[in-house]
Amino acid sequence: MAFCKQAIELTMVGIRGIPDRRAASLVTIIGVASVVGVLVSLLAMREGSTPLGSDGAGAENVVVVGRGATSIAQSVLSRQTVSIIEEAPALKRTPGGKPYLVASTIVSVDAMRRNGRRGSVFLVGLTSGAALLHPALRIVAGRLYRPAVHELIVSDQIQKIFRGMDVGKRITLHGVEWTIVGAFTGGDSLATSTLRADAETVLSAFGRNTFQEVDAQLTSAAEYRMFKDALLSNPAIAVDVKTLAQSREETYGALNRLLDFIAFSIGGVMAGGAICAALSTLYASVDARRQEIATLRAIGFGGAPIVVSILAEGVLLALPGAAVGACLSWALFNGHVVSTQGLVFPLKLTTHVLGVGIGWSLAIGMLGGSLPAVHAGRMSVAGALRAS
Numbered sequence: 224m225a226f227c228k229q230a231i232e233l234t235m236v237g238i239r240g241i242p243d244r245r246a247a248s249l250v251t252i253i254g255v256a257s258v259v260g261v262l263v264s265l266l267a268m269r270e271g272s273t274p275l276g277s278d279g280a281g282a283e284n285v286v287v288v289g290r291g292a293t294s295i296a297q298s299v300l301s302r303q304t305v306s307i308i309e310e311a312p313a314l315k316r317t318p319g320g321k322p323y324l325v326a327s328t329i330v331s332v333d334a335m336r337r338n339g340r341r342g343s344v345f346l347v348g349l350t351s352g353a354a355l356l357h358p359a360l361r362i363v364a365g366r367l368y369r370p371a372v373h374e375l376i377v378s379d380q381i382q383k384i385f386r387g388m389d390v391g392k393r394i395t396l397h398g399v400e401w402t403i404v405g406a407f408t409g410g411d412s413l414a415t416s417t418l419r420a421d422a423e424t425v426l427s428a429f430g431r432n433t434f435q436e437v438d439a440q441l442t443s444a445a446e447y448r449m450f451k452d453a454l455l456s457n458p459a460i461a462v463d464v465k466t467l468a469q470s471r472e473e474t475y476g477a478l479n480r481l482l483d484f485i486a487f488s489i490g491g492v493m494a495g496g497a498i499c500a501a502l503s504t505l506y507a508s509v510d511a512r513r514q515e516i517a518t519l520r521a522i523g524f525g526g527a528p529i530v531v532s533i534l535a536e537g538v539l540l541a542l543p544g545a546a547v548g549a550c551l552s553w554a555l556f557n558g559h560v561v562s563t564q565g566l567v568f569p570l571k572l573t574t575h576v577l578g579v580g581i582g583w584s585l586a587i588g589m590l591g592g593s594l595p596a597v598h599a600g601r602m603s604v605a606g607a608l609r610a611s
Contacts, residue, residue, distance in 0.1 A: 234532040255544025255584050258493045263552040263580040265486035267570040282444035284467035287437040300434040304460045308437050311453050313446035323440035325352040330429055332396050334385040344381055346418045348425025356438050365390040365405030368420050375420040376405040380567045383560045399428045416567040498591045537592025538585055545584030549577050
């Protein structure tokens with residue numbers, strides 16, 4: 224109890240002295256705010272792209288691609304192959320017998336960003352099972368495209384980044400004019416990176432006759448092995464079968480790991496600067512309080528409470544910086560949409576991201592206060608009095 228009381232009293236003394244060191248304290252707060260702001264912003268990009276990786280979908284959600292394809296661009300699935308997949312066992316079906324299955328073809332098309340730079344988005348042609356496989360997707364403006372007509376719908380995220388994507392606009396793709404008849408939202412980050420249209424219409428417009436991917440849902444995760452074995456053992460087709468989570472991890476896992484590396488490497492470098500600022504501030508605090516510390520030691524205060532008080536002061540300096548950095552990031556970036564390599568996703572400042580930022584600020588405060596705290600705790604009464 225005496226230890227806690229001494230630590231609290233010493234911490235309060237240190238806090239009351241912060242205004243006397245306002246310049247150095249402000250440097251520390253700004254440094255921590257910069258670290259947290261940059262780290263949280265970069266992690267928000269990673270959080271927004273999370274569904275591109277392993278999205279936690281169960282084994283009942285499966286993907287079928289051409290055998291040996293390392294990317295969807297290399298995958299080839301003939302119409303006969305798709306027909307065989309539709310008859311495979313374990314597929315979930317409607318009461319009318321329609322399978323929860325959609326075949327798709329994907330084309331990268333050019334688009335103009337609102338900032339005047341050229342970019343690209345994906346045009347995805349989907350068969351009629353799309354509504355069963357993507358129930359979270361909903362039209363927010365206009366209507367759904369019709370088959371056999373050059374109509375498409377665009378995600379609301381794409382509309383925020385690219386020009387000419389409003390409902391009613393006409394765009395030319397591969398020499399063919401298409402009408403944007405609707406805007407949609409919902410689904411994962413991959414869905415929001417696309418223009419969507421009828422599969423047969425896209426195949427015809429781009430001179431294709433094969434699909435690239437089949438997404439399906441099974442009756443249960445336990446049926447995955449049966450479904451996979453049935454397709455792999457069929458000599459009439461050559462396909463690879465994966466769970467949706469496996470497919471996304473193989474395709475986009477490297478991107479997510481790169482975003483993690485960038486966030487923590489840049490954040491780490493900046494954190495080093497913030498720690499140095501905290502060290503300077505807290506060393507100045509200890510030097511300014513040498514006589515006070517000597518007096519406290521002389522009247523019976525122990526070294527451990529002094530160490531705790533300095534560490535607490537470091538943490539208390541870091542917390543305002545964390546709050547400022549997190550609030551600025553939230554105001555400037557939350558919900559902001561970014562696009563890279565044809566993928567479009569929003570920045571998401573979730574509680575997890577904010578928690579990581581606050582955790583880093585506490586670590587900066589603790590590390591920045593550790594050496595000054597040890598220095599103050601080891602300070603002898605006689606040495607402190609002579610130095611003062």
